[in-house]
Amino acid sequence: MEWLNPYHLQVASFMLINAILGVSIFITLSTGQLSLGNAGFMSIGAYAAALLSTQHQVPIPVGILAGSLLAGAVGILVGIPSLRLSGVYLAIATLGFGEVLRAVLINWESLTGGAVGVAAIPQMGRVILSMARDGGFSPESIGLRNNQFISLSVFLVLLLCTLLSAAFFLRLSRTRVGRAYTAIKLDESAAEAAGIPVTYYKVLAFSQGALLSGFAGALFAHTTSFVSPGDFTYHRAVEILVFAVFGGSEHLLGPVFGAAFLTLLPEALRAISEYRYILYGILLVLMMVFRPQGVIDPALLRRFRRSPKETAA
């Protein structure tokens, strides 16, 4: 069981959290809206969950749910006025929303702990471990050390959350709602002329993205057991956007792949760690030059789907 290295599991956990963030930006992008506010919504979920569990002893799942819903509700509030904007205007206004939110987090010290942030947030894995011990289960009985068990349980919880959110929104894209999103993305006026309530669906997509970002933020808080305003800067907002653009924003799997790959890449480049972000920057430019639609596009997916049949025939 030595291969279950807590470090590897932690990297994998961050890949999953980022994958959820990737899905969240995909949802808003699927109506053609570019939002850079997802880092801000993530901070709402993270702080809500963190404060509920540290100051009010709310159980973790309830805190996560509350954090996500709060982020979603703020998403509706931000989404309605933002509808007047499009393209880069929306992008920068939402980026501004994130920056204002971060200034509030830094300055509202009595609630948020200011620039220091919130520490000693119950960590999911430790809570699961103590619950397991109370239930008479010991990690040693399946040959795991405590820290391995903690990391593994966090990973499994996150895997479940990621799969559920990805599956939900993959299903959604094949429903009436998903088709409405696509119609709005392709041509807003035509969609409106066809009787699709554009405003409703755009706000819906915006708040769904916000809710999912908040969800990822809440999971993040209970994974790292520490949050600070520094976790939700401009860099985070851009990182989330880059997941979608690198992976491809035509299909839900694109941002998920982008998130996983780009989280793994800096770790894999740790051997040349001094230069890894320099390489990361070069990689982004090269991607845009040689494959601007992102790694995963519908053509690639079709090829994957067809190939088993061809080999069978």
Next chain:
Amino acid sequence: MFLEQLINGVTLGSIYAIVALGYTLVFGVLDIINMAHGEIFMFGAFVGMLIVSKAGAPLPVAFLGAVVVTAAMGLLLERFALRPLRGRPGASHLASLISTIGVSILLENIAHKIFGSGNHLFETSFAEIRFEVGPVTIYLVQVVILLISLLLMTGLALWLARTRAGKALRATAENLETAGLLGVDTNRMITATVVIASAMGGVAGVLVGMAFNYINNQIGLSMGLKGLAIIIFGGMGSVYGAMAGGLILGLSETFVVAYGSSGYRDAIAFVAIIVILLIKPQGLFGQAHAEARR
């Protein structure tokens, strides 16, 4: 007190205006937000710092050095990160945004490698020279900054309005294809725009070093975000909007810090754009069609 703050605000605002002009020129011509502009500006500041503080050379040399380096960076940026994306089928309008973000990450980390993350002193020989005009203290640095900014802005406005090249640039901004059909070498105009915008960023970098007396590898980001806010506030692609927006932001930041709380200083820019976008989405000086154009 009020007058001194007013002078501080105008000084800061004129630097903001020059940073914002760099964004607005590129956006006006290419419809691209150059996310690397803040980092290019930062390199201007670092080059100026090396020349002034480390080599002890006079200030004009620092401006020259910063302009040469940042202009070269603009040239490379256009050649390797923007031109290959132009006119490609299937390229989304986000592609250039991302590729300039890539350049900004690259530059930010190169600066971090070379200069570290600490503050670097930016010493000018006349930093302490000041005049007393009645009850008001004015620093010579502030006067120099104002003069250089005014010169730069007037020069740019005249160049755009009066010269043949400026006309070609405006034509390219109006409509790339039509300008090309009418014999404007649009590729050259685009390169010129990015180079000029970057060189202005370099000048702004040296001005910031003079104004604050220190620089670090974070100023690119914070100044870049403010520049973005200003062009939204003033209206995308509007030269006068960038100037006015810069001044307004510089003044409001100075007065909020002087008479209110300093904690929210960096949020002012974004509160301002959220408000303006809700009232007049095309920005203070923007034309109505700018919105439809994306």
